[in-house]
Amino acid sequence: xxxxxMIPALWSERALDPAPxxxxxxxxxxxxxxxxSDIALPSQWTGGGKLAIKVDVAETDKTIEVTAELPxxxxxxxxxxxxxxxxxxxAEKKSDKEEKTKxxxxxxxxxxxxxxxxxxxxxADAAKIDAKFDKGVLKLVVQKPAxxxxxxxxxxxxxxx
Numbered sequence: 001x002x003x004x005x006m007i008p009a010l011w012s013e014r015a016l017d018p019a020p021x022x023x024x025x026x027x028x029x030x031x032x033x034x035x036x037s038d039i040a041l042p043s044q045w046t047g048g049g050k051l052a053i054k055v056d057v058a059e060t061d062k063t064i065e066v067t068a069e070l071p072x073x074x075x076x077x078x079x080x081x082x083x084x085x086x087x088x089x090x091a092e093k094k095s096d097k098e099e100k101t102k103x104x105x106x107x108x109x110x111x112x113x114x115x116x117x118x119x120x121x122x123x124a125d126a127a128k129i130d131a132k133f134d135k136g137v138l139k140l141v142v143q144k145p146a147x148x149x150x151x152x153x154x155x156x157x158x159x160x161x
Contacts, residue, residue, distance in 0.1 A: 053089055053116035062149050064120060064142045071136040073114070078138060082126045088117040089138065122148040 056067040070078065070091050079090040091114045099106040120142065128143035 053091070053114045055089075055116060055118070057118070062144055064144065066118070066138075066140040066142070068116065068138040068140075069136065070114065070133075070138055073136065075133045078133060080129075080131055080138075080140065082124055082129065085120045085123050086117055087120055087124070087140070087142070088115065089140075090115045 054069045058065045058067075066087070066089075068089055070093075072095065073091045073093050077092045077094075081088045081090075093110075093112050093114065095110045097106075097108040122145055124142050125145070130141040132139050
């Protein structure tokens, strides 16, 4: 009876091929990127890159109301712009912290640029946008043009004969 060794098969080039692990790594990276793409991470996690602004949008018959959370942002660092039907909110947050004691000196700086653009269902007039900022919350009220305002009409319901 002949005994066949399995050791050479385990160490063959095919067994050491990194391709299956490469595919697994790419899939894990894709899943992580998909998971974090909509999350506004602190700038120290993202290398100071652009972060997403979390917004709530509500619509009434005559307006669209946008509420944006901008914690720790100074009112002077907020830029709201309108280009046709594209509304853009930009903000920059800067933070410096310095701590000195007898044993150590700590200096920390963090910053982040926030941006969010949204397409409105109509061409808006920048002069008809009311913007208020209070305690880290920006509230925009965009007036709808007359042709975009909801007009309700009563529909008569008749009984079938």
